[in-house]
Amino acid sequence: MANDFTGADSGATRWDLDQVVHQLRVSREATHNIRHQRRVRELPSRAELQQILEGLAAALFPTHYGRPNLTDESIDYFVGDTLNTTLGRLHEQMRRGLQFGGERDAYAITRDFAASLPAIRALLVSDLQAAFAGDPAATSIAEILLCYPGMVAILHYRLAHSLHKLGAPFIARMVSDIAHSRTGIDIHPAAQIGASFFIDHGTGVVIGETTIIGERVRLYQHVTLGAKRFPADETGQLIKGTPRHPIVEDDVVIYAGATVLGRITIGAGSTIGGNVWLTHGVAPGSNVSQVPNIEKFDK
Numbered sequence: 001m002a003n004d005f006t007g008a009d010s011g012a013t014r015w016d017l018d019q020v021v022h023q024l025r026v027s028r029e030a031t032h033n034i035r036h037q038r039r040v041r042e043l044p045s046r047a048e049l050q051q052i053l054e055g056l057a058a059a060l061f062p063t064h065y066g067r068p069n070l071t072d073e074s075i076d077y078f079v080g081d082t083l084n085t086t087l088g089r090l091h092e093q094m095r096r097g098l099q100f101g102g103e104r105d106a107y108a109i110t111r112d113f114a115a116s117l118p119a120i121r122a123l124l125v126s127d128l129q130a131a132f133a134g135d136p137a138a139t140s141i142a143e144i145l146l147c148y149p150g151m152v153a154i155l156h157y158r159l160a161h162s163l164h165k166l167g168a169p170f171i172a173r174m175v176s177d178i179a180h181s182r183t184g185i186d187i188h189p190a191a192q193i194g195a196s197f198f199i200d201h202g203t204g205v206v207i208g209e210t211t212i213i214g215e216r217v218r219l220y221q222h223v224t225l226g227a228k229r230f231p232a233d234e235t236g237q238l239i240k241g242t243p244r245h246p247i248v249e250d251d252v253v254i255y256a257g258a259t260v261l262g263r264i265t266i267g268a269g270s271t272i273g274g275n276v277w278l279t280h281g282v283a284p285g286s287n288v289s290q291v292p293n294i295e296k297f298d299k
Contacts, residue, residue: 044096048089049174055086056159060121064145087114097171104167116162123195127154130196134218150199153185160189193217194250201256210243214250214268221256228262228279249284 058066059082062075070078087110094106131144131151138144144151156179164172172189180186184203187193191207194215199205204222207213211225227244246260249268254260257275266272267284276288 042096042099044093044171044174046174046178049093049171050178052086052090052093053156053159053175053178055082055089056117057155059083059086060117060124060155061145064142083114083117094168094171097168097174100170109163109166109168112166113162116166120158120162123158124155126195127151127158127197130198130216130218131200134198135200148202149183149185150202150205153179153183153187153199153202153205154193154197156182157187157189157191157193160187161191161193164189191245208245210241210263211245212247214248214252216251217248218253220254220274223254223256224259224261226259226261 054065059079062079062082063070066078066082090113091106091110094110098104098106098109128141128144128151131148132138132141135144138148156175160172160175160179163169163175169189176187176189185199185205187205187207188209188211190209191211191213193207193211193213194217196216197213198218199220200218201221202219205219206224206226208226213225225246225248230244231239231242233239243263245263247263247265248254248260249266249270251269252266252272253270254266254272255274255276258272258278259276260266260272260278262279264279264281266278267282267286269284270282270286270288272278272282273287273289276290278288282288
């Protein structure tokens with residue numbers, strides 16, 4: 001059988017591509033122009049950011065995410081060389097991202113971000129220790145770093161949160177979305193999360209923008225820390241940035257499938273059971289569970 005897609009006729013003529021391309025140009029440039037301020041073309045690169053994140057992870061945990069054969073003599077050189085390359089690439093992506101908002105210089109943000117890396121690593125080590133202490137299935141720190149999606153999501157969050165605080169919200173949001181794609185865990189970079197944070201299993205976890213989480217908090221899969229309602233102004237436009245997500249105090253455990261909505265406070269030391277729907281605050285030390293469903297059978 002002859003190949004139906006060979007020859008000159010398989011190109012622009014067959015599909016009337018000249019007309020399609022023209023109509024798409026009209027849509028892009030005129031009728032449906034969605035460019036930022038109708039002019040930005042130079043966007044940050046998701047693929048480039050993925051490589052930058054790999055470089056940052058390797059600098060933070062060189063033998064786990066970098067090269068397993070590093071020695072005491074070579075490790076500092078590897079970290080320095082990796083950071084030099086990675087931060088240069090990050091600066092370029094920062095420059096592109098700041099076109100969408102931000103008042104600081106890309107160089108200043110990148111420099112301050114580099115200075116924050118030791119503190120970020122300290123937080124990540126506390127998260128690793130919380131995972132090892134909190135999961136009886138964990139056999140080593142290496143297993144948690146290499147096999148736990150919750151740890152991958154937290155690592156990305158810690159980096160994204162630092163970028164967000166330093167004035168690069170667009171790049172921070174892209175970093176969070178890369179983590180979401182990899183792990184199924186969606187943490188907004190503006191959320192505030194304390195040390196020793198552990199997400200067990202993790203798939204389907206959602207943590208909203210204005211969430212505040214204390215220290216030594218543990219979440220399981222499919223937990224949502226979300227908004228109950230979205231306030232609007234007099235024109236009906238949503239008001240951005242208002243506190244609308246939960247405050248979770250220290251030493252709280254929230255089990256699988258729980259949904260916690262609105263600007264409510266979960267008191268320190270509380271336990272929220274699986275599949276609970278919670279829209280009101282609870283006192284410290286509370287234990288909240290579903291009302292048991294007792295079926296009655298005729299005899």
